[in-house]
Structures are given as structure tokens and as C-alpha cells.
Amino acid sequence: MPSRLLSDKFCAVRAKRERRKEARPGELLDAALDLFVEKGFAATRSEEVAARAGVSKGTLFLYFPSKEELFKAVISENLAGRFEQWNAQFAAFQGSTPEMLRECVQIWWDNIGSTKVSGITKLMFSEGRNFPELAQFYREQFVAPAHELLRRILQRGIDRGEFAPVDLDLAVYTVVAPMVFLMLNRHAADICGDGRTPMDPAQYLALQTEFILAGLAAGPGQRKP
Amino acid sequence: MPSRLLSDKFCAVRAKRERRKEARPGELLDAALDLFVEKGFAATRSEEVAARAGVSKGTLFLYFPSKEELFKAVISENLAGRFEQWNAQFAAFQGSTPEMLRECVQIWWDNIGSTKVSGITKLMFSEGRNFPELAQFYREQFVAPAHELLRRILQRGIDRGEFAPVDLDLAVYTVVAPMVFLMLNRHAADICGDGRTPMDPAQYLALQTEFILAGLAAGPGQRKP
Amino acid sequence: MPSRLLSDKFCAVRAKRERRKEARPGELLDAALDLFVEKGFAATRSEEVAARAGVSKGTLFLYFPSKEELFKAVISENLAGRFEQWNAQFAAFQGSTPEMLRECVQIWWDNIGSTKVSGITKLMFSEGRNFPELAQFYREQFVAPAHELLRRILQRGIDRGEFAPVDLDLAVYTVVAPMVFLMLNRHAADICGDGRTPMDPAQYLALQTEFILAGLAAGPGQRKP
Amino acid sequence: MPSRLLSDKFCAVRAKRERRKEARPGELLDAALDLFVEKGFAATRSEEVAARAGVSKGTLFLYFPSKEELFKAVISENLAGRFEQWNAQFAAFQGSTPEMLRECVQIWWDNIGSTKVSGITKLMFSEGRNFPELAQFYREQFVAPAHELLRRILQRGIDRGEFAPVDLDLAVYTVVAPMVFLMLNRHAADICGDGRTPMDPAQYLALQTEFILAGLAAGPGQRKP
DNA sequence: AATGAATGAGAGTTCATTCAT
DNA sequence: CATGAATGAACTCTCATTCAT
Structure with missing residues (x-):
């Protein structure tokens, strides 16, 4: 069929250029994330x-109208809701709440903490004050959902008698x-x-998690006196 | 008498000016710390x-040869070690080790965490990569002594049977x-x-400290299975 | 039949395209004239x-090697002299010289003043200094013939006793x-x-022409006392 | 007196620098007017x-926050109302209205037409469309007062029987x-x-003025048939 | 022939730093 | 000593121009 042939040819001709064009924003965002995290936005x-x-310089501005918009896009791109999936996953969780918390920490580590996405948090801490609207965006898209997820897990532990009652707002922190x-x-x-020796984040996380679980199990302040 | 009056006035003006003159570097360092912390170095x-x-602008460069040197001075000036005193204080501590840790946290909060000095840590995290020598200096002057102090406290708890054995390197973190x-x-x-509501650092610290103590008491990993 | 239809369609599309292809330079010059006049060259x-x-952007540079050449082409293209025809027309004019001048003004208004061609003059005034060769070209192709035509008309009026003697160089202006x-x-x-109210160019022209005629009839300076 | 001496010294010390500082904006505005008129704003x-x-480049931005603000300042600076004085002057005029008009033209030529202030009009014609608010400012500050002054003169001539009745809106033009x-x-x-030979503006103005006066005396359209 | 992604020289603007006063 | 006017290197962003498709 001619039309098919034409279409194929058309696609072949366009293929390379188009592939690059579609890949460009992602490549630029990756590069921007790397550099912003490493050296700071400014x-x-x-x-x-x-x-x-x-x-080249010009090409960047072909895809992002300004350096600040590039920054925003970096945030948006990498923080795009992973929480939908995670919320669903934890809503369906069957095991004990300590297991749940351990898994939560593990998932965070695998998907964020150990990846370069973690650099965004560094960025927000370093430059957030100079970009208030970005800070707000980050809080809404990332911090708030994370806090909510953790609150639900902790609440579940309390409800099931696995954790002693505790101020959730503080415990989340x-x-x-x-x-x-x-x-x-x-x-x-x-x-x-x-x-001296570099700290092993995975081991630290494991220990820290057990401390938290010990604290949650014991209840706050009970051994204070 | 006009001449006397004038002379007095002149002396008064001069005195104030000289007092200010000597205070200049400190005032500049204070101002710089505030602004660097708030907005970043660049x-x-x-x-x-x-x-x-x-x-005026010119006066700043009279005291510090460049913005970068000003930054270094800000860090150096504020890292004046208090660890000598603290080390002595804790070497003489008589109470239980949990009490010791609680006091340690409290002293940190009162002297550093809640004060402007905490800005130094913010600065090192934000700009450390661009100032490797300073980062090293900070590690030596601040981080290492702090880790050592904490290690000694934790070790004391283990030695006295108040804490279960634990990997000290990790526990310090x-x-x-x-x-x-x-x-x-x-x-x-x-x-x-x-x-939503801002977190209360003091309450958070208290809860967090109890969690750590619970973890240390329980020993790591014992409830894992 | 699909194939016939397709073929017809194809031909129609092709025909239109080729027609457009030949029209391209003209369309570009028109567009350029509009925009240069409206916003300036730079x-x-x-x-x-x-x-x-x-x-598309690329096509423009297919027809004109640079923006500057485009500008030159815009000027040149629109300066196509109509003076041959006009000179002949006025050489054959039979009526009174005031009528002749009125007709001259009218022809100018109909063919130039009220049309897009007037934009060329705007362009030369605005950008002439940046394009001296074009300015010279404009003077030769447009200004000089116009002045000569007007001089002939005015001279005719003087020769026929319709106008008082006058410095032709000035009167032309x-x-x-x-x-x-x-x-x-x-x-x-x-x-x-x-x-307030926009001025009506036609009425202004009429009044202005009568003033000129009055001045020419009266002779210069005669009422100066 | 010491205070006087001090004051003198102070003034002497400051003098050169201050004189420059105060002169700078004016020098920059002059330069800007020259260049904008010559080459266009963009x-x-x-x-x-x-x-x-x-x-140097940087100094310009010490006095004007942007190129566009510089442009605005050029307009503002040079259009500062001269009309107060002129309006008063012509309100008190005693001679014939033709004399009045001749003087008006002469004053315009001496103060504006023959000076570089006339470049502002060139600027407005060339770039006005790109700066609508400036165009409006120019109309209000310059065009409107000028039209009003001319209307008053023409009206006076009509009222005194020196000019035939005429459409003032058009005659002003x-x-x-x-x-x-x-x-x-x-x-x-x-x-x-x-x-060929450059036109002498003064002579042209004189002739043109007489033509206008002839036209105004004759009345519009009366010799049309 | 036509497209539009890519380029990079160049323009506006900022700001650490200098130095005459 | 202190000042602040002046500088110019450096940065963001634009846009005429090129060229692979």
C-alpha cells in the first residue's frame, strides 16, 4: 500500500531528528539536576x-524559557507523583506495621534517597528561600504527601496496638x-x-529505623524519670 | 565655653567612631553570616x-580582600571550638548515661541549635562543595570533635550496661x-x-532523644524478625 | 475512484503549491514591508x-541571503518608478497649471500616499542613515524624479503667468x-x-494645496510689508 | 573660622567628583539622544x-536602570514644558496675526527645529509604535500644547478679520x-x-509661511473653480 | 524546495572590586 | 580610614543564520 510506504518513509526520515527533539528536554533536565545539585542554582x-x-546555549532556551523555568521543570519532572502508587501499595499492605515502616524506608531509599532525585531536597534547602513559589510547590508536591503517608502508617501501628500512642506530628519528623x-x-x-570511614547509609538507615521502632514500641517519655 | 564644648564633642564623636572601628570586622562578619545563611553565598x-x-561598599573590602575571604572568615570565626569546655564538662559528669545524652542534646540546642551559629552548618551544607578547604576545616573543628564526644558518651553507656552494644559509628549518626x-x-x-502547624523543635528533640534512648536500651535488630 | 480522486487532489495541491512558490518572494517582501514599517528594521x-x-524561518533565507538584503529588496522592489508614465501624462496635460498641480497631488495620494508604498518613505526616514546606499538609491529613483516633475509643473505655471515668479527649489519643498x-x-x-479627532488626510491635502496655490498666485514675500 | 575652612576644604575635595556625578545624567542623555536619533533606539x-x-557600560546602568528607561528619560528631559513661557508670550502679543505666526515659526525654529531637540520628533516617528506609552506622553506634553497654541493664533487672525474663516483643525496641520x-x-x-544643492531651511520656512498666510488671507477653496 | 532544530555571536544587565577623593 | 563613582568581566537571554532531514 502506497500510503503505508509513504508513512514509513516519512517516519524514517523524521525518526532521528524527532527522537532527539523528544529526548532533549529530558537530557537537559538531567544535566540541570546534576549541576544544580552539585554547584547550586545560582x-x-x-x-x-x-x-x-x-x-549549545541557545538550544537550552529553545526548550525552557528561562533558567528559573528550567529549575521549576526539574522539580516537576522528578517529583511527579510517585505517591499515587505508594499510597495504593501501602493501603493494601498486609503485614505488621513495623514491617510496613521498614518497607517504606526501603522504598524511599531505593527510589529517592540513593538516587540523584535526592539532590532536589538539597536544592530546596539551599536555594528555597530565594524561590518561595518553588519552595511552596515542593512542599505541596512532595513534603505534604510524604507526611500524610507516614502519618497513616504510624496511626495504623497505634490502632493495631503495635505502637504506643504518640504525637503523630512529632513522630513523623x-x-x-x-x-x-x-x-x-x-x-x-x-x-x-x-x-575516617565513610558511613554506610543502608546500615545507618536500618539502625535508625530500629531505634524509631523501639521508641514507638516503648511509648514516649515513659523511661524519662 | 564653645571651644571646650566643641572639643568634648569632638572627642565623644571620635571615641564612638574608634569603638565602631574596632567593632567593624565583627559587625561585617555578623551581617555576612546572616545574609549568607538567608540567601546563599552567591x-x-x-x-x-x-x-x-x-x-559603605568600599569599607568591606578594607577589612576583607574579597567576598570569598569574607566567607572563609565567617566560617572560621564562628567555629571557635567550645569542645574543650564541653569535653571537660562531660568527663566530669556523674549521672546516668541517658541523662548525660539528654544534657548533651540540651546544651547543643541552647548553644548552637537554637542560635545563629546553626547557620554555619547550613552554610557548609549549601556551599561546602565550592569551598573544599573550608569543608575540611569544618569537619576537623566541628564534626570530628562532636562525633568523638558522642562516641564517648555512648561508649560510657555500653560500658556501664545502660545501653546494649551497638555499632558506635552508626549510633553517633x-x-x-x-x-x-x-x-x-x-x-x-x-x-x-x-x-500546617510549624513543628516545635524542643518537643521534637525530646521525643527524638527518647527514641534514641529506647533504641540504645533495646539493642539493635533484636525485634527485627 | 479513489486513485483518480487522489491524483486530482494531488495535482490541485501541487498546482497551488507551485503558484505559491512563485509568489513567495513577493509575499515575503510584502510581509517584510509591513513589519519593517510598523516596528522598524532592527x-x-x-x-x-x-x-x-x-x-518557515528557513524559507526566508532561501530567497534572501540576509535580513539586510531583504530590507534592500523591500526598498528596491517598491521603488519601481512610475515616473515614466507620470511624466508622459503631465507632458500632455492641457488644463490650467493649478488644475495640474491638484491632479498631481491627487495622483500621488491615490497611488502612493494612501497606499502601502508610503511605507517606503517611512522606512527611508527611519533607517536611511543605516543604509546609505539605499538612501542614495531612493533619492535617485524617487526624490529626484518627483522634484523634477514638480519643478516642471511650477515652471509651467510661471511661464504661463499663472504663478508669480518664485524660487523653484524652495517651492518644490x-x-x-x-x-x-x-x-x-x-x-x-x-x-x-x-x-482628539483624527485628521482627514484628503481634506488636509485639499486645503494645503489651495494654500500653496494661493501662495504661488500671490508671489512670495509680497505682503511681507 | 575653622568651620568655614573645613567647609571650603570639604567642598574643594568633593568638587570635581561631584561635578561629574551631577553632570553624568545629562551627558548620558545627550549621548543617547544623539545616537537614538541617528541610528534608532533598537x-x-x-x-x-x-x-x-x-x-563605561556599567556607569550607564548606575544612572538609568535600563535602556528603555534611558529612552524615557531622554524624552522627558527634553520636552520639559516650554509652553508655559510661550503661551504667556503670545497671549501678550500686540502686533498683527501674520506677524504673530511668523514669530511663532521663528521661535520654534530657534528653540527646537534647528536644535537637536528636533531629534525627539524623529525618534517618536521612528520608534513610537514600539513604545505606546511614550508616544502618548509625547502627544500630551508636546503635540497637544503646540496645536492649541497654533489654534489660538489662527483663531485670533480670524476674529480680527486678518484671516478668512477656515477649518482650524486642518489649518493647524x-x-x-x-x-x-x-x-x-x-x-x-x-x-x-x-x-543637488542642499535646501536652506530658513528660506524654506519663510516661503512656506508666506504661502500659508496667503492661503489664510484668501480663504480656502475660493479660487478652486 | 521547505522545514525547524540547532547554533553562537552579541546585546542588556549585574556586581565584585578598585581608587580618586 | 571611609566613601561611592566607576569599571569591566561574566552571566542570562535573543535572534539571524545554518543545515540535516
Whole structure:
């Protein structure tokens, strides 16, 4: 069939160029994430981003109207709701709540903490004040859903008698803080390492999680006196 | 008498001026710390620092040869070690080790966490990569002594049978991480808040400390299966 | 029959395309004239010209090697002298010289002043300094013949006793100036209007022509006392 | 007196620098007017303006926050109302209205037409469309007062029987048009010269004025048939 | 012939740093 | 010592122009 042939030819001709065109934004966003995390938003020159993506300065602005919009796109791209899936996954969880929390931490580590996406948190801590609307966006898209998920897990543990009652708002932070610490330290050249042997994040996470579980099991303050 | 009056006035003016003159570097460092913490190194203009210190642009460069040297001075100046005192204080501590850890956290909070000094940590996390020598300096002056102090406390607990045996290298991080989290979040416009009620750092610290103590008491991994 | 239909369609499409192909340069010149007149040469983007002509950026440069050459072509193309015809027409004129002048003005208004061609004058006034060769070309092709035609008319009036003797060089400008004024004001968003009611160019022209005729009849300076 | 001495010294020390500082904006505005008129706003580079004013690029932006603001300042600076004085002057005029008109034209020529202020009109014609708010400002500050002044003069002539009745709105343009023509042609490299001998604006103005007076005396249209 | 993705020189603007006063 | 006007390197962004498709 001629039409098919024509169509094939058309596709072949367009293929390479189009593939690049479609791949460009992603390549640029990857490069931008790398550099922003490494050097900070302000200290990263647009041209560097372009160069790392293998294109020229001008091309960057073909896809993103400004450096700030590029920043926003980096956030959007990488924080696009993973929470839908995770919320569903944990809603269907059958095991004990301590297992649930361990799995939650593991999933976070595998998908975010150990990947370069964790750099976004570093970015927000470093540059958030200079970009309030971005900070707000980050809070809405990432922080709030995370807090909600953790609250549901903790509440489940309390409801099932696995955890002693506890101020959920605070308890959530006991889970969040180590994650944030790992994400920031990872992208700050292990600034909080003691300079001897590097800390193993997976082991730290495991220990930290057990501490949290011990604390939740014991109930807050009961051994204070 | 006019001449006397004038002379007195002149002396008064001169005295104030000289007092200010000697205070200049400190005022500039204070102003710089505030602004660097708030906006980042690159995003802070030299003129702003000078203005906040109440002097002109030129005067800043009279005391610090460059913006970068100013940054280094800000870090160095504020890292004046308090560990000598603290080490002595804790070497003489008589009570239980959990009490010791609680006091340690409290002292940190009162002297560092809740004060402007916490901004130094924010700065090191944000800009450390661009100032490797400073990062190393910070690790030596601040991180290493802190880790050592905490190690000694934890070791004391184990030695006295108050804590179960634990990997000290990892356990230290369970104490450090919440501190770092608080210091950074404080200077990042509560970027990790969920946007509802702001978290109370003191309450969070208390809960987090009890969790750590529960974990240390229980021993790691014992409830894992 | 599908094939016939297709074929017909194809031919129709092709025919239209070829017709367009030949029209391309003209369409581009029209678009360029519009935009250059409206926004100036520097402020007009090549892509806009192409877009208004309904082609892509690349196509523009297929027909004109540079934006500057496009500008030159816009001027040259629209300066196609009509003076041969007009000179012949006025050489054969039979009526009175005032009638002749009125007709001259009318012809100018109908063919140039009220049409897009007037934009050329706007362009030369705005950009002439940046294109000296074009300015010279414009003077030769347009200004000089116009002045000569007007001189012949005025001389005829003097010769026939209809006009008092007058410095022809100056008198020509009294005819030219209102024309230039109208052409420029037209393309400058009525910048010389007082903001109340818009001026009617035809009425203004008529009045202005009568003033000129009155002046020519009276002779210059005679009432100066 | 010491205080006087001190004050003198102070003034002497400051003098040179301050004089320059106060002169800078004016020098920059002059340079900008020259270049904008000569090359157009868009085609003039900021650095050129600075260079012509004898300063560096950065200094320009010390006094004007952007190129566009510089443009606005050029307009504002040079259009500062001269009409107060002129209106008063003509309100008190005692002679005949033809004399009044001649004087009006002369004053315009001496103060505007023959000076570089006339370049502003060129600017407005060339770039006005790209800066609508500036165009409006120009109309309000310059065009409208000028039209009103001319209307009053013409009306006086009619009232005193020196001029035949005429449509004032149109008649005003017969006076304005030659002025505009001269201002534009002057700044467009005599684009409307015929290339032979340059036209003498003063002589042209005189002749043109007499034509207008002849026309006004005769009344419009009366010799049409 | 036509397209539009890509380029990179160049323009506007900022700001650390200098230095005459 | 202190000032702040001046500088110019560096950065973001634009757009005329090219060329693979």
C-alpha cells in the first residue's frame, strides 16, 4: 500500500531528528539536576547545563524559557507523583506495621534517597528561600504527601496496638529527619562524615529505623524519670 | 565655653567612631553570616553585607580582600571550638548515661541549635562543595570533635550496661542527624514543614532523644524478625 | 475512484503549491514591508516576517541571503518608478497649471500616499542613515524624479503667468513637505495628532494645496510689508 | 573660622567628583539622544551611549536602570514644558496675526527645529509604535500644547478679520507639517533633498509661511473653480 | 524546495572590586 | 580610614543564520 510506504518513509526520515527533539528536554533536565545539585542554582551557568546535555546555549532556551523555568521543570519532572502508587501499595499492605515502616524506608531509599532525585531536597534547602513559589510547590508536591503517608502508617501501628500512642506530628519528623539528613549529606560531599570511614547509609538507615521502632514500641517519655 | 564644648564633642564623636572601628570586622562578619545563611553565598551582594553592617561598599573590602575571604572568615570565626569546655564538662559528669545524652542534646540546642551559629552548618551544607578547604576545616573543628564526644558518651553507656552494644559509628549518626535536620530546616524557611502547624523543635528533640534512648536500651535488630 | 480522486487532489495541491512558490518572494517582501514599517528594521524579527508570509524561518533565507538584503529588496522592489508614465501624462496635460498641480497631488495620494508604498518613505526616514546606499538609491529613483516633475509643473505655471515668479527649489519643498508629513504620520500611529479627532488626510491635502496655490498666485514675500 | 575652612576644604575635595556625578545624567542623555536619533533606539547599543558620554557600560546602568528607561528619560528631559513661557508670550502679543505666526515659526525654529531637540520628533516617528506609552506622553506634553497654541493664533487672525474663516483643525496641520518635515529630514541625512544643492531651511520656512498666510488671507477653496 | 532544530555571536544587565577623593 | 563613582568581566537571554532531514 502506497500510503503505508509513504508513512514509513516519512517516519524514517523524521525518526532521528524527532527522537532527539523528544529526548532533549529530558537530557537537559538531567544535566540541570546534576549541576544544580552539585554547584547550586545560582552558581550554575546556563551554558554549562547545555554543554553537559551536549547542546549549545541557545538550544537550552529553545526548550525552557528561562533558567528559573528550567529549575521549576526539574522539580516537576522528578517529583511527579510517585505517591499515587505508594499510597495504593501501602493501603493494601498486609503485614505488621513495623514491617510496613521498614518497607517504606526501603522504598524511599531505593527510589529517592540513593538516587540523584535526592539532590532536589538539597536544592530546596539551599536555594528555597530565594524561590518561595518553588519552595511552596515542593512542599505541596512532595513534603505534604510524604507526611500524610507516614502519618497513616504510624496511626495504623497505634490502632493495631503495635505502637504506643504518640504525637503523630512529632513522630513523623523522627522518620523524616534521618531521610533528609542522608539526602543532604550525600549531596554535600559527606560534610558530616567524621573524615575516617565513610558511613554506610543502608546500615545507618536500618539502625535508625530500629531505634524509631523501639521508641514507638516503648511509648514516649515513659523511661524519662 | 564653645571651644571646650566643641572639643568634648569632638572627642565623644571620635571615641564612638574608634569603638565602631574596632567593632567593624565583627559587625561585617555578623551581617555576612546572616545574609549568607538567608540567601546563599552567591545570591548575597557585597553591598548588602556592607549596608547591613552600616558601612559603605568600599569599607568591606578594607577589612576583607574579597567576598570569598569574607566567607572563609565567617566560617572560621564562628567555629571557635567550645569542645574543650564541653569535653571537660562531660568527663566530669556523674549521672546516668541517658541523662548525660539528654544534657548533651540540651546544651547543643541552647548553644548552637537554637542560635545563629546553626547557620554555619547550613552554610557548609549549601556551599561546602565550592569551598573544599573550608569543608575540611569544618569537619576537623566541628564534626570530628562532636562525633568523638558522642562516641564517648555512648561508649560510657555500653560500658556501664545502660545501653546494649551497638555499632558506635552508626549510633553517633542517629544523634547527629536530628540535630543537623533542625539546624538546616530552621534556616530553610521550614521547607520540610507540611505547611500546617510549624513543628516545635524542643518537643521534637525530646521525643527524638527518647527514641534514641529506647533504641540504645533495646539493642539493635533484636525485634527485627 | 479513489486513485483518480487522489491524483486530482494531488495535482490541485501541487498546482497551488507551485503558484505559491512563485509568489513567495513577493509575499515575503510584502510581509517584510509591513513589519519593517510598523516596528522598524532592527525590532522586526526574521521569523515574524516568515510567519506573516506563511512560511518557515528557513524559507526566508532561501530567497534572501540576509535580513539586510531583504530590507534592500523591500526598498528596491517598491521603488519601481512610475515616473515614466507620470511624466508622459503631465507632458500632455492641457488644463490650467493649478488644475495640474491638484491632479498631481491627487495622483500621488491615490497611488502612493494612501497606499502601502508610503511605507517606503517611512522606512527611508527611519533607517536611511543605516543604509546609505539605499538612501542614495531612493533619492535617485524617487526624490529626484518627483522634484523634477514638480519643478516642471511650477515652471509651467510661471511661464504661463499663472504663478508669480518664485524660487523653484524652495517651492518644490512646499509641495513635497505635506506629502512626506502625511506618509510618515500615517505609519507612526498618528503621532502628530492632537489626540482628539483624527485628521482627514484628503481634506488636509485639499486645503494645503489651495494654500500653496494661493501662495504661488500671490508671489512670495509680497505682503511681507 | 575653622568651620568655614573645613567647609571650603570639604567642598574643594568633593568638587570635581561631584561635578561629574551631577553632570553624568545629562551627558548620558545627550549621548543617547544623539545616537537614538541617528541610528534608532533598537539599533543603538547601550555601550555606544556610554562610550559617547565617555564612561563605561556599567556607569550607564548606575544612572538609568535600563535602556528603555534611558529612552524615557531622554524624552522627558527634553520636552520639559516650554509652553508655559510661550503661551504667556503670545497671549501678550500686540502686533498683527501674520506677524504673530511668523514669530511663532521663528521661535520654534530657534528653540527646537534647528536644535537637536528636533531629534525627539524623529525618534517618536521612528520608534513610537514600539513604545505606546511614550508616544502618548509625547502627544500630551508636546503635540497637544503646540496645536492649541497654533489654534489660538489662527483663531485670533480670524476674529480680527486678518484671516478668512477656515477649518482650524486642518489649518493647524498646514503649519505643523512643514515643521515636522524639517525636523525629520534634518535627522534623516537630508533624505528628501534632491541631491543637488542642499535646501536652506530658513528660506524654506519663510516661503512656506508666506504661502500659508496667503492661503489664510484668501480663504480656502475660493479660487478652486 | 521547505522545514525547524540547532547554533553562537552579541546585546542588556549585574556586581565584585578598585581608587580618586 | 571611609566613601561611592566607576569599571569591566561574566552571566542570562535573543535572534539571524545554518543545515540535516
